[in-house]
Amino acid sequence: MANDLSDALSYYAATAHPWPEQPPLQGEQRCDVAVVGGGLTGLSAALELAEKGYRVALLEARRVGWGASGRSGGQIIVGWGCDQSKLEKLLGRDDARHLFDWSSEAVDLIHRRREEHQIDCDWRAGHVHVPIKPRQVSELRGWQSDLAEHYDYQTDWWSAERLQQHLGSRRYLGGLYDAQSGHLHPLNYTLGVARAALAAGVQILEHSPVFALQPGESVSLQCPKGQLRADFVVLAGNAYLGGLEPNLDRRIMPVGTYIAATPPLDEATANGLINNDMAVADINWALDYFRLSADRRLLFGGRASYSAIEPPALRGTMRRRMHAVFPQLSGVDFEYLWGGFLGITMNRAPDFGRIGSNVYYAHGYSGHGMAVSGIAGRVIAEAIAGQAERLDLFERIRHRPFPGGKYLRMPLLATAMAWYKLRDALW
Ligand SMILES: Cc1cc2nc3c(=O)[nH]c(=O)nc-3n(C[C@H](O)[C@H](O)[C@H](O)COP(=O)(O)OP(=O)(O)OC[C@H]3O[C@@H](n4cnc5c(N)ncnc54)[C@H](O)[C@@H]3O)c2cc1C
Numbered sequence: 001m002a003n004d005l006s007d008a009l010s011y012y013a014a015t016a017h018p019w020p021e022q023p024p025l026q027g028e029q030r031c032d033v034a035v036v037g038g039g040l041t042g043l044s045a046a047l048e049l050a051e052k053g054y055r056v057a058l059l060e061a062r063r064v065g066w067g068a069s070g071r072s073g074g075q076i077i078v079g080w081g082c083d084q085s086k087l088e089k090l091l092g093r094d095d096a097r098h099l100f101d102w103s104s105e106a107v108d109l110i111h112r113r114r115e116e117h118q119i120d121c122d123w124r125a126g127h128v129h130v131p132i133k134p135r136q137v138s139e140l141r142g143w144q145s146d147l148a149e150h151y152d153y154q155t156d157w158w159s160a161e162r163l164q165q166h167l168g169s170r171r172y173l174g175g176l177y178d179a180q181s182g183h184l185h186p187l188n189y190t191l192g193v194a195r196a197a198l199a200a201g202v203q204i205l206e207h208s209p210v211f212a213l214q215p216g217e218s219v220s221l222q223c224p225k226g227q228l229r230a231d232f233v234v235l236a237g238n239a240y241l242g243g244l245e246p247n248l249d250r251r252i253m254p255v256g257t258y259i260a261a262t263p264p265l266d267e268a269t270a271n272g273l274i275n276n277d278m279a280v281a282d283i284n285w286a287l288d289y290f291r292l293s294a295d296r297r298l299l300f301g302g303r304a305s306y307s308a309i310e311p312p313a314l315r316g317t318m319r320r321r322m323h324a325v326f327p328q329l330s331g332v333d334f335e336y337l338w339g340g341f342l343g344i345t346m347n348r349a350p351d352f353g354r355i356g357s358n359v360y361y362a363h364g365y366s367g368h369g370m371a372v373s374g375i376a377g378r379v380i381a382e383a384i385a386g387q388a389e390r391l392d393l394f395e396r397i398r399h400r401p402f403p404g405g406k407y408l409r410m411p412l413l414a415t416a417m418a419w420y421k422l423r424d425a426l427w
Pocket residue numbers: 036037038039040041042059060061062063064065066067068069070071072073074075076077208209210211236237238239240241242244257258259301339340341342343362363365366367368369370371373
């Protein structure tokens with residue numbers, strides 16, 4: 001995936017805690033479980049499995065945290081990439097409730113790991129979804145009553161005036177504030193989980209792209225300098241997995257998305273933007289989301305691209321979007337601008353499951369994976385250890401391949417998304 005800003009230096013990489021380079025896979029090796037992918041899904045599965053006593057090796061094509069987990073907006077939000085109403089349609093209300101509760105468990109798991117493994121990752125509590133249009137006010141108020149009534153989950157509705165007590169922008173018509181959600185430094189959290197996995201005995205192998213998978217009673221994985229055989233495999237490559245497993249490739253679409261960081265702002269300017277350190281996201285299809293970093297930069301995310309190529313004039317577009325929210329930053333440019341790929345499914349619901357009896361996978365968080373990737377790893381580890389009830393429930397969600405085949409699916413999705421963007425602009 002060239003020209004996609006994946007190799008641009010991010011604010012996170014520039015402020016990452018040290019992580020010693022791990023060796024690549026060399027020669028013939030064997031383990032109980034091989035995990036492909038060193039993001040939060042893979043690391044979480046590896047850590048949970050090592051804690052259960054399995055011999056685990058994790059193969060990462062680049063460096064741990066190189067993918068979405070280490071470059072995301074860092075917004076930790078209870079819930080999934082699709083509305084609960086969608087999950088209710090797919091699974092019924094009782095099982096949709098289970099999924100919601102597990103997304104809340106996912107946030108608790110972050111706190112448990114931060115404390116247990118002393119992961120320093122700038123956690124801040126508080127998140128607000130903000131409406132730009134009257135129809136979005138109704139949508140968010142609907143979410144709020146639904147969450148309270150059917151999920152026992154309490155959020156606060158803020159009027160525009162109440163929101164403006166904390167947010168220095170006049171763009172929004174109110175806000176749905178959630179005190180349990182929040183934000184963190186995604187790369188430092190990911191590296192913290194990696195350190196915990198190493199300490200638990202996981203063998204982490206970097207610069208080890210898996211280019212072939214041979215199924216069987218013992219699965220064989222091929223890397224440039226070696227071969228790994230394992231009783232079980234966990235595919236946790238997200239949108240970066242490519243064609244390694246064609247059945248999965250058809251069901252997930254990589255979508256490029258971008259984040260920019262201003263230079264550190266002085267205290268008064270930063271407080272004038274957000275004075276309670278919450279994270280903010282609107283609910284447009286092509287959404288804006290933002291928050292302050294620990295060193296008082298504004299981290300501003302948005303702009304999706306349905307090709308592997310960086311959108312033209314990206315910096316200018318991102319600047320215009322930031323200034324539309326915060327006109328007071330009109331003289332401020334960005335110090336960092338980077339991008340990454342998230343993996344979406346057709347219905348935006350998560351796609352977890354098994355291929356055959358010993359290859360497991362989890363992906364398709366559809367832009368909402370920072371917290372739930374932790375639960376995905378846990379659910380897969382439980383299934384490998386013989387407790388598959390939770391994975392069975394996820395497997396009941398039916399997923400369809402993107403239409404258009406290998407070559408037409410991206411242009412078709414781009415056309416569909418253009419319609420949603422138009423809808424955002426008009427209504
Ligand atoms: C710019 C951006 C902003 C985002 N913001 C948010 C946010 O604010 N909140 C939120 O909840 N979610 C957000 N997301 C989504 C979230 O980051 C992801 O859902 C989550 O990190 C996925 O974790 P993962 O471990 O499944 O995948 P990744 O973190 O992408 O890790 C996959 C890893 O697998 C490796 N890999 C792939 N194929 C192979 C192979 N064949 N061999 C070896 N290794 C391989 C890759 O190199 C990569 O490191 C964002 C994503 C992006 C890109």
